[in-house]
Amino acid sequence: MTKHRSLKHEFGPIRIVLLVLPALLALVIPNAFVRDIAILMMLWSAAASAWNLLGGFAGQLSIGHTAFFGIGAYTSTLLYINFSVSPWIGMIAGALMAALIGVILGSITFPLKGPFFSLSTLAFAEIVRIISISWSDLTRGSQGIVIKYTPGFGKFVFDSPVPYILIAWLFMIGVYGVAVYFNNSRLGFYLMAYRESEDAARALGINTVTVRLKAAAISAGLTAMLGTFYAQYILFIDPESVFIVDNSLQMVLLSLVGGIGTTIGPIIGGYIMVPLGQLLRSTFGDAVPGFHLVVYGLCMVLILMYLPGGIVSLLNRRPFGGIRLKRPDRRRDGHGSVGNA
Amino acid sequence: MSQLLVSGILLGGLYAMISIGLNLIFGVLRIVNFAHGEFIMVSMYLAYWTYFYYKIDPYISAFVIAPLTFLLFMTVFRPFVVKLADSSHLGQVFITFGIGIVLQNLALMLFSADYRSVDTAYSRMRIALGEVQFSLARLVVFLLSLVFTAALYYYLKKSYMGKTIRATMQNRTVAMLMGIDTRKVYVFTFALGAAITAFAGGLLLPIFYVYPTIGFNFALIAFIVVILGGLGSIPGTLAGGFVIGLTEALSGYFISASMKQLVYFCIFILILVLRPAGLFGQRGTEELGVK
Amino acid sequence: MAEPLLKISNLNAYYGEVQVLHDVSLEVYPGEIVAIVGANAAGKTTLLKSISGLVRWQGDIVYGGRSLRGLKPNQIVELGIIHVPEGRGLFPFLTVLENLEIGAYAPNARKAAKETLEKVFRIWPRLQERQNQLAGTLSGGEQQMCAIARGLMGLPKLLMLDEPSLGLAPLIIRDCYAAIEDINKRDGTPILLVEQNVKLAMQKADRVYVIENGRIVLQGKGAELMDDDRVRKAYMGI
Numbered sequence: 075m076t077k078h079r080s081l082k083h084e085f086g087p088i089r090i091v092l093l094v095l096p097a098l099l100a101l102v103i104p105n106a107f108v109r110d111i112a113i114l115m116m117l118w119s120a121a122a123s124a125w126n127l128l129g130g131f132a133g134q135l136s137i138g139h140t141a142f143f144g145i146g147a148y149t150s151t152l153l154y155i156n157f158s159v160s161p162w163i164g165m166i167a168g169a170l171m172a173a174l175i176g177v178i179l180g181s182i183t184f185p186l187k188g189p190f191f192s193l194s195t196l197a198f199a200e201i202v203r204i205i206s207i208s209w210s211d212l213t214r215g216s217q218g219i220v221i222k223y224t225p226g227f228g229k230f231v232f233d234s235p236v237p238y239i240l241i242a243w244l245f246m247i248g249v250y251g252v253a254v255y256f257n258n259s260r261l262g263f264y265l266m267a268y269r270e271s272e273d274a275a276r277a278l279g280i281n282t283v284t285v286r287l288k289a290a291a292i293s294a295g296l297t298a299m300l301g302t303f304y305a306q307y308i309l310f311i312d313p314e315s316v317f318i319v320d321n322s323l324q325m326v327l328l329s330l331v332g333g334i335g336t337t338i339g340p341i342i343g344g345y346i347m348v349p350l351g352q353l354l355r356s357t358f359g360d361a362v363p364g365f366h367l368v369v370y371g372l373c374m375v376l377i378l379m380y381l382p383g384g385i386v387s388l389l390n391r392r393p394f395g396g397i398r399l400k401r402p403d404r405r406r407d408g409h410g411s412v413g414n415a
Numbered sequence: 416m417s418q419l420l421v422s423g424i425l426l427g428g429l430y431a432m433i434s435i436g437l438n439l440i441f442g443v444l445r446i447v448n449f450a451h452g453e454f455i456m457v458s459m460y461l462a463y464w465t466y467f468y469y470k471i472d473p474y475i476s477a478f479v480i481a482p483l484t485f486l487l488f489m490t491v492f493r494p495f496v497v498k499l500a501d502s503s504h505l506g507q508v509f510i511t512f513g514i515g516i517v518l519q520n521l522a523l524m525l526f527s528a529d530y531r532s533v534d535t536a537y538s539r540m541r542i543a544l545g546e547v548q549f550s551l552a553r554l555v556v557f558l559l560s561l562v563f564t565a566a567l568y569y570y571l572k573k574s575y576m577g578k579t580i581r582a583t584m585q586n587r588t589v590a591m592l593m594g595i596d597t598r599k600v601y602v603f604t605f606a607l608g609a610a611i612t613a614f615a616g617g618l619l620l621p622i623f624y625v626y627p628t629i630g631f632n633f634a635l636i637a638f639i640v641v642i643l644g645g646l647g648s649i650p651g652t653l654a655g656g657f658v659i660g661l662t663e664a665l666s667g668y669f670i671s672a673s674m675k676q677l678v679y680f681c682i683f684i685l686i687l688v689l690r691p692a693g694l695f696g697q698r699g700t701e702e703l704g705v706k
Numbered sequence: 707m708a709e710p711l712l713k714i715s716n717l718n719a720y721y722g723e724v725q726v727l728h729d730v731s732l733e734v735y736p737g738e739i740v741a742i743v744g745a746n747a748a749g750k751t752t753l754l755k756s757i758s759g760l761v762r763w764q765g766d767i768v769y770g771g772r773s774l775r776g777l778k779p780n781q782i783v784e785l786g787i788i789h790v791p792e793g794r795g796l797f798p799f800l801t802v803l804e805n806l807e808i809g810a811y812a813p814n815a816r817k818a819a820k821e822t823l824e825k826v827f828r829i830w831p832r833l834q835e836r837q838n839q840l841a842g843t844l845s846g847g848e849q850q851m852c853a854i855a856r857g858l859m860g861l862p863k864l865l866m867l868d869e870p871s872l873g874l875a876p877l878i879i880r881d882c883y884a885a886i887e888d889i890n891k892r893d894g895t896p897i898l899l900v901e902q903n904v905k906l907a908m909q910k911a912d913r914v915y916v917i918e919n920g921r922i923v924l925q926g927k928g929a930e931l932m933d934d935d936r937v938r939k940a941y942m943g944i
Binding site: 185190364374 | 445503507521524642674681691
C-alpha cells in the first residue's frame with residue numbers, strides 16, 4: 075500500500091540521519107557557539123515546518139506567521155509573570171490562543187487570492203506588533219519582558235544546555251511528524267488538492283474552507299509553542315524579537331530553500347540558512363556593518379531565482395508533493411525557454 | 416484648518432508620485448516588488464552624491480537618473496525582470512525582498528547609517544498664500560505628480576503600446592496569441608515603473624533625509640496607496656495618495672507615528688477584504704494575474 | 707491533390723508533465739475547413755496550442771513548407787496562423803474596438819488595420835455599434851463575433867477556432883457558422899476548428915478528425931463519417 079511505502083520513505087535511513095544530526099552534534103561538541111546554532115537551527119526548522127503545513131501543503135502563503143510565534147511567547151510569559159502559571163501550561167494556552175486567532179484570521183483572509191492573501195497576513199502581523207508595543211500596560215511595550223533565571227523543570231528553565239537541545243529536537247521531530255501525517259492523511263490530501271486546483275477540489279466535494287482552517291489552527295498552534303520555547307531559551311522577549319517580519323520571512327525562506335510543500339524541505343532549509351546566517355553575522359557582523367546581510371540577501375536571491383523548487387528538487391527530479399513554483403501556463407519548451415531574455 | 420488641507424493635498428501628491436511606479440509594476444504587471452522602497456533609496460543616494468560631488472541639483476539629476484534607470488532595466492537587468500515575471504508571487508516577494516536587503520546593506524556599508532540631506536538654493540524656500548504656508552519643494556513634487564499621472568493615464572489609455580500593456584495584463588496567454596511578445600511588454604513596463612520611481616527619488620531628496628533604511632516607510636505607503644486607489648488605475652493612485660496624505664495631515668497631531676502605521680495596515684486589510692479593486696479600480700480587475 | 711498547408715506528423719504534446727497527445731498526424735489543405743472532434747479533455751485544445759506554440763511538443767508541425775519547431779508564439783502569429791481560443795479569450799476590460807485593434811498587432815496586420823476594420827464592421831455591424839463597450843459586457847454571441855473578428859484583424863492565412871459554438875444558443879451558432887463559412891469561401895482562408903458538437907462539425911467541415919484520449923481514431927469526409935456506425939454510437943447516441 076502506498077501509505078506504507080511512503081512512511082518508509084519519510085523515515086528512511088538518510089532522513090533519520092538528517093533528523094538526528096543537529097541534536098547529536100550539539101550533545102557531542104562542547105562548544106557553546108555550536109550548541110547555540112544547533113538549537114536555533116532546530117527551532118527554526120521546526121517553525122518553518124509548522125509554517126509549511128499551511129503554506130506548503132495548503133498553498134496559503136502567509137508572511138505573517140511571526141504573529142503566532144509572538145503570541146505564543148507572550149501568552150506563556152505573561153501567564154507566568156502575572157499568575158505564576160508554569161510555562162508548560164502557558165505553552166498550551168498560547169497554542170490554543172494562536173490557533174483561535176489563526177482560524178479567525180483565516181476565515182477573513184482565505185478568500186483573498188495570491189499576493190493579496192500574503193500581503194494581508196503581513197499587515198495583520200504588523201498590526202499585532204504595533205499593538206504589542208502600544209499596549210504596554212499588558213505587554214511592557216518595547217522594553218520587553220525578562221524571565222527570571224530560576225532553573226526548574228516546572229518553570230521550563232534549565233541550567234544545562236542538554237534539556238534545551240532535547241526539547242528543541244523533540245519539537246523538530248514532532249512538527250516533522252505532523253508534516254508526515256499531513257503528507258499521508260486525508261486532511262493532507264484535501265489540502266494538496268485545494269492547492270492544486272480549488273475548483274477541482276470543490277467539485278470533489280471537499281470543504282476547502284474547513285480543511286484550510288484546520289491547517290491554519292494546527293500551523294498557528296505549533297508556531298506558538300515554538301514561541302514559548304524561544305522565550306524560555308532566551309529568557310527575554312520584546313516586540314522587536316518575536317513580532318518582527320524577519321521571523322515570518324525566515325520561516326518561509328527556509329521552506330522555499332529546502333523545498334516548499336515537502337516534509338523534509340523546511341528542515342533542510344533550516345540546516346542550510348540558519349548556520350549560514352549565524353556564521354556570516356559572527357564573521358563579518360562587527361567588522362563591516364551590513365556586509366553579512368548583503369551576502370545573505372544575495373544567497374537568498376540566487377537560490378530563489380535558480381532553484382525555485384528548493385534543494386529537494388535537486389535531490390529528486392520530481393519532488394514528492396512539491397509545489398510547482400512556476401506558473402503552470404508558462405510553456406516549458408524542451409528546446410529552451412520561451413524567447414530569449 | 417486650511418493649512419492642514421493644503422499640507423495634506425501636497426503630501427498626497429508626493430505619496431502619489433512615489434506610488435505611480437509601483438502601480439505599474441504591481442498594479443499592472445502584478446509583480447510583487449518588495450524592493451520598491453529601496454529603488455527610491457538608491458535613487459535618493461545617487462542624487463545626493465551627484466549633488467555632493469558635482470553640485471548638480473537633484474531636480475536635474477532626477478531627469479538623468481530616470482532615463483538611465485529605464486535603459487538599465489531594458490538591457491542589463493532584463494534577464495532579471497524576465498525571471499521575476501516568470502516566478503510565483505511568493506518567489507517574487509522573496510527575490511525582491513532579498514534585493515532590498517542587499518541594497519539596504521550595501522548602502523549601510525558604503526555610506527554608513529548617517530542621515531544625509533541636501534541644501535540647495537530652494538530646498539528651504541517656503542511660499543505663503545494668505546494664511547497658508549508650504550515648501551516650494553513639496554509644491555514641485557505635487558505638480559509633477561499631476562503631470563505624471565495625466566501623462567501616464569493618457570499613455571495607457573490611448574497609445575497602442577498602452578493598449579498592448581493592458582491587454583497583456585488582462586490575459587497574458589491570449590496576448591501571445593495576438594502576436595505580442597509578452598516578455599518585451601513586461602520588461603518595458605517594469606523599466607518604466609522603475610524609471611518613474613527613480614525620478615520620484617530625486618524629487619524627494621530636497622524634502623527628506625536619506626539613510627539606508629528609509630525605503631521601508633515609502634514602500635509601505637506606496638503599497639497602501641496603490642491598493643487603496645485601485646491596482647492598475649493611474650488616477651486611482653492619485654486619489655489614493657490624496658486620501659492618505661489628507662488623513663495623515665489631519666490626524667498628524669492626534670496620533671503617534673506607530674499608530675498611524677497601525678491605521679494604514681487596518682485600512683489595507685479592509686480594502687483587500689471589502690473592495691479589493693480599490694476606490695477606482697475596475698471591479699474584477701483584482702482577479703487578473705493572480706491564481 | 708495539392709500540398710497540404712499544414713502538416714502535422716507524429717505529434718506528442720505535453721501539458722506540464724502530462725502527455726496529452728500521442729502520435730497525432732493531420733493535414734489541412736488550402737481552402738479547406740477541417741474539424742477536430744472528441745470528448746472533453748481528449749486533447750483538442752492542446753492540439754491547437756501546439757500549433758500556436760503555447761505548449762511543449764515533439765514530432766513535427768510543418769506550415770507552408772517550414773517547420774514550426776522552436777518558434778515563439780508571436781512568430782507563429784506573424785506567419786499568419788491565428789488562433790481564436792476557447793471561451794473567446796477577449797480582453798474583458800478593453801473595449802470591442804481596442805480588442806480588434808490589438809488583433810492587428812503583428813506588423814503586416816497593423817499596416818492593413820484600417821481596411822480590415824472597415825471590412826469587419828461591414829460583416830458585423832453590431833460590433834461597430836458596440837465598439838466602445840467593454841468586451842467583458844457583451845453577450846455570448848457578440849463575444850464570439852468579436853473574437854472571430856479579432857482573429858480576422860490578424861490577416862489569417864490559417865484560422866484556428868477552438869469550440870466556437872460553446873455556450874451559444876442554436877440561432878447564434880447558425881450565424882456564427884455562416885460567418886465562418888463565409889470567411890472560408892470568400893477569402894479562401896483554410897479553417898481548422900475544434901468542435902464539441904459532432905453533428906455540426908460533420909455538417910460544416912470538409913474533413914473531420916476524431917480524437918480520443920490524445921490519439922486520432924478516425925478521419926474522413928464529414929458526410930461519410932456521419933454514416934459511420936462507430937461515430938453514430940459513440941458520439942451521436944444513435
